[in-house]
Amino acid sequence: MNKMMASGVLIVAFFAIIAVLAPFIAPYDPGQIDIGNILTGPSKVHILGTDSLGRDLFSRMVYGARISLLVGLIAVAIAGIIGITLGSLAGYYGGWMDIVIMRFVDIMLCFPTFFLILAVIALLEPSIVNIMAIIGFTSWMGVARLIRAEILTLKERDFIYAERAMGAGDFRIITRHLIPNAMAPVLVNLTLAVAAAILIESSLSFLGIGVQPPTPSWGNILSEGKSVMGAAWWMMLFPGTAIFITVLGYNLLGEGIREKLLK
Amino acid sequence: MITYLKTISRIKTVFLKAVFLFGVLAVMGFRPDYGDAIVVGAIGEPRTLIPIMASDSASGAICGLIFNGLVKYDKDLNLVGDLAKGWDISEDGLEITFYLRRGVRWQDGQPFTARDVEFTYKGLVDPRVRTAYSGDFKMIKRLEVIDDYTVRVLYKEPFSPGLSSWTMGIMPEHLLKGEDLNTTRFARHPVGTGPYRFRLWKTGERVELVSNHDYFEGRPYIDRYIYRIIPDQATLFLELRAGGVDEISLTPLQARRQTQSRFFKENFNKFRYPSFGYTYLGYNLKDFRFRDLRVRQAINYAINKEEIIRGVLLGLGRVSTGPFIPESWAYNKAVKAVKYDPEKARVLLKEAGWRDLDGDGVLEKNGRRFSFTIITNQGNGERRMTAEIIQRRLKEVGIEVKIKIIEWSSFVSEFIDKRRFDAVLLGWGLSRDPDMYDIWYSSKTKEGEFNFVGYSNPEVDRLLLEGRRTFDRKERTRIYHKIHRILYHDQPYLFLYVPDALPIIRKRFKGIKVAPAGIGYNFIKWYVPKAEQKYIR
Numbered sequence A: 001m002n003k004m005m006a007s008g009v010l011i012v013a014f015f016a017i018i019a020v021l022a023p024f025i026a027p028y029d030p031g032q033i034d035i036g037n038i039l040t041g042p043s044k045v046h047i048l049g050t051d052s053l054g055r056d057l058f059s060r061m062v063y064g065a066r067i068s069l070l071v072g073l074i075a076v077a078i079a080g081i082i083g084i085t086l087g088s089l090a091g092y093y094g095g096w097m098d099i100v101i102m103r104f105v106d107i108m109l110c111f112p113t114f115f116l117i118l119a120v121i122a123l124l125e126p127s128i129v130n131i132m133a134i135i136g137f138t139s140w141m142g143v144a145r146l147i148r149a150e151i152l153t154l155k156e157r158d159f160i161y162a163e164r165a166m167g168a169g170d171f172r173i174i175t176r177h178l179i180p181n182a183m184a185p186v187l188v189n190l191t192l193a194v195a196a197a198i199l200i201e202s203s204l205s206f207l208g209i210g211v212q213p214p215t216p217s218w219g220n221i222l223s224e225g226k227s228v229m230g231a232a233w234w235m236m237l238f239p240g241t242a243i244f245i246t247v248l249g250y251n252l253l254g255e256g257i258r259e260k261l262l263k
Numbered sequence B: 001m002i003t004y005l006k007t008i009s010r011i012k013t014v015f016l017k018a019v020f021l022f023g024v025l026a027v028m029g030f031r032p033d034y035g036d037a038i039v040v041g042a043i044g045e046p047r048t049l050i051p052i053m054a055s056d057s058a059s060g061a062i063c064g065l066i067f068n069g070l071v072k073y074d075k076d077l078n079l080v081g082d083l084a085k086g087w088d089i090s091e092d093g094l095e096i097t098f099y100l101r102r103g104v105r106w107q108d109g110q111p112f113t114a115r116d117v118e119f120t121y122k123g124l125v126d127p128r129v130r131t132a133y134s135g136d137f138k139m140i141k142r143l144e145v146i147d148d149y150t151v152r153v154l155y156k157e158p159f160s161p162g163l164s165s166w167t168m169g170i171m172p173e174h175l176l177k178g179e180d181l182n183t184t185r186f187a188r189h190p191v192g193t194g195p196y197r198f199r200l201w202k203t204g205e206r207v208e209l210v211s212n213h214d215y216f217e218g219r220p221y222i223d224r225y226i227y228r229i230i231p232d233q234a235t236l237f238l239e240l241r242a243g244g245v246d247e248i249s250l251t252p253l254q255a256r257r258q259t260q261s262r263f264f265k266e267n268f269n270k271f272r273y274p275s276f277g278y279t280y281l282g283y284n285l286k287d288f289r290f291r292d293l294r295v296r297q298a299i300n301y302a303i304n305k306e307e308i309i310r311g312v313l314l315g316l317g318r319v320s321t322g323p324f325i326p327e328s329w330a331y332n333k334a335v336k337a338v339k340y341d342p343e344k345a346r347v348l349l350k351e352a353g354w355r356d357l358d359g360d361g362v363l364e365k366n367g368r369r370f371s372f373t374i375i376t377n378q379g380n381g382e383r384r385m386t387a388e389i390i391q392r393r394l395k396e397v398g399i400e401v402k403i404k405i406i407e408w409s410s411f412v413s414e415f416i417d418k419r420r421f422d423a424v425l426l427g428w429g430l431s432r433d434p435d436m437y438d439i440w441y442s443s444k445t446k447e448g449e450f451n452f453v454g455y456s457n458p459e460v461d462r463l464l465l466e467g468r469r470t471f472d473r474k475e476r477t478r479i480y481h482k483i484h485r486i487l488y489h490d491q492p493y494l495f496l497y498v499p500d501a502l503p504i505i506r507k508r509f510k511g512i513k514v515a516p517a518g519i520g521y522n523f524i525k526w527y528v529p530k531a532e533q534k535y536i537r
Helices: A003-020 A057-093 A095-110 A113-123 A128-137 A141-154 A158-165 A170-206 A218-227 A234-262 B009-027 B057-066 B114-125 B233-242 B252-258 B262-267 B293-302 B305-311 B342-351 B381-395 B408-416 B458-469 B473-490 B520-525
Strands: B037-042 B071-073 B079-081 B084-089 B095-100 B140-147 B150-155 B196-202 B206-211 B224-229 B247-249 B268-270 B277-283 B317-319 B371-377 B400-406 B423-429 B493-501 B503-506
Touching (some): A003 A057, A057 A095, A057 A141, A057 A170, A057 A218, B037 B057, B057 B206, B079 B084, B095 B114, B114 B140, B262 B268, B293 B342, B293 B381, B305 B317, B400 B408, B408 B423
Parallel strands (some): B037 B224, B037 B247, B371 B400, B371 B423
Antiparallel strands (some): B071 B079, B196 B206, B206 B224
C-alpha cells in the first residue's frame, strides 16, 4: 500500500466509523433544541459550540457524516450500476447498440451536471432519496466510457474466444470475465466519484435545496453558518473542514488505487 | 389609533439629545443642508415601478418615493391629505369628494389634474391589468370628474376602508394613455409627482432616484436615493460595515449579537418598532386532519410561541393572538393566548381519535399516520427556524412534521395558489385599515386569492361585511374584536408572532424620528450636515 492510499484509507475509515457509530459518539440528540444556549462557542459542554437553535454542533456534525457518506456511496453505486451495464453492452455488442448508447452518453455529457441537477430538483422535491438518485443518474457517463473502452480491447483476447468455444453465453462472458477484468480503472473512477458526490450534496444543501431540515448534513450546517458568519465562526469552520478532509480522503484513496493497480 | 412605540433605551437617549440640539438650533434659525446620497441595501429586487401593480415590499418602497396618493398616513397613522388637500364624506358614507391640490406638476412638467385620478381608477378596475388591489376599487359605483381639481367617488354601498384605499399612488394619464399597463416601458421608467424622480434601474444591481426640486412639499434635503440589491443577508451586513450601504434592515441575530461593538455604536443608529405584519402557520382546512377543530387547538397548545420569539427573534417580537398587531385598535386584548401545555394537546388529540397504536411515536387514526408537511419560502432564516421548532414540539405530542423549503415564485404559483399544501408558514404585511375581507371571506378561495386555507364561517362572513359598511370607530372596534375572538377560537391559522422592524442607519443622517408609523414617513426631512456629507458631486 502506498503512502497516498494509506492516508486515504485512514481518513475514509475514520469518517466511516464516526458515521456508523453516530448514536454512540454523539453526546446529545442532534435535534434537541435549547433556546437558552443559542450560538454559544466551543466549550466543555458543547465541544464544537451550538447552532442558532441551541443544538449541539458536534452531535449534528456526527450525524451529518452519516448523510454525507450515505449520499456519496449510494449515488456512486447507482452511477456504477448504470455506467457498467450500459458501458459493457456498448463495448461487447458494438454496432447500433454501441452507437445509440455512446451518443446518449455524449448527450448527457453536454449538460453541465450541476445545473441539470438544479433543474431536476426544482421539478421533484428535495429529499435525501431524490438527491442520491439524481446525482447517480447524472454521473455514470465516465464509468460507461471507461468500461466500454476496456471491453473493446478485452473481448478480442484469447481467453474470451476460449470461453466462447466452450459454449459460454454472452451474459456469462460479460459478467464473469469482461467486467472483472475491466474494473481497475472503473474502481479509481468510482472512488473519485464518491468525493464528487459528497461535494455536490454539500453544494445543494448549502443552496438550501439539498437535505431538508431537521436532518443535519454538512452542507446545510455550512449554509446556516454562512448566515451567522459574523457571530459564530464555528458554524462555518467545522463543517467546511469536515467536507474538505473527507473529499481529500476519497481523492487520495482514488489516486492511491490508481497508482497501485494501473502502474 | 392607539399605537405604542418601543425603542431600545440607548437610542432613546441619543434621540433626546438630538431633539434638544434641534431645539437650540431652531432658536438660532437653523436650516438643514442639502446634498449627499443615501444608499439603502435590501435583498429584494423590485418587480415593477407602477404603483397599482407593486405588491412586493421593494416595489412599494421605491414607488412610495416617486408617486403620491390622494391621502397618506402621517406619523401617528392618521389619514391626512397628500395630492388631495381635503375631502368630504357624505352622511350615508356613499360618497367621497376629493379637493385636489392646485399647481402640482408631474416630474415632466405637465400639470396634475383630476383626470389622472380617473385614469388610475380605470387601471385598477380593468380586468386585463394584473393588480392585487382591485378589490377595494371594485366597490366603487362611479367616479366623477367634477372639474380639474375635484373628484367625486360614489360607492355601491357604504365602504369604510374606501378613504384609506386612496393612499394608492396616482399615475399620469398623459404618459400612459393607450399603453398596456402589464407590459409598458413606464414600469421601468416611471414619472410621478413625488419627492424623488427616477434616474436609472440596473437589473439585479441598483435603482437610483434624484430629488425633485419642485416637490410640492419642498425640495428633499438628501439629493440622491440609491437602492442597492444584494440578495443575501450576510453580504448585505458586510456591505453595511464596509460603508457600501447606509441603511439596511437587521436580522434579529445581527441586531442582538453583531452590532454591539464600539464601531457600530459610533457610526450607526439602530431603531426598533413593531412591524405591520404577523407570521402564522396556516392549515389546509380541506385536509381531513385539520378540519377537526380539536386538532388545530391541540397544536396551539403544543407550540410555545414565547420559545419561538426568544429563540428565533431573540426576543425582538411579540406574541399575537389574532390577525392584527397588538397595537391596533382592532386587536382584542381580552383574547388571551393559551398557555403552552403539551399534556392538554395530547388529551385533545386523543379526544379527536388519534392514538399511537403501533408504538412508533406517531399517532394514527383509521390506519393513517399523523404526518404532514410544512412548506415555507426560501431565503427566510427566521421562518426556517420557526418551522424546525414547530417540528420538534409536535414530535413530542406524536405528530410527524416534514419541512419543505421552496423558492419564492414557485412557492406562490405552484403551492399556495393551487392549494397544494398541508400547512404553510407565511407572514402577512397588513394595511392600516383592519378590513380583512380578502383573507377570511368564505368565497375568496379561488386560485390566486388570499383565503387559500379555505376558511369558512358564516358569522365571520357577516361580521366582515358589517365591518366594511360601518364608519363609526366604536362600532367597528366591537366588530373586529368579535372577529378576533372567533378566529382565535377557530384556529384556521396558528398565530405565531409579530416581528419588530430593525432598521440601522449611518449616523450622518439626521432628523430621523421614530413614530407609530415607523421612520420613513418624514424621509424628505432627513439631512446630512455639510461637513459630514459623503457623496459630493
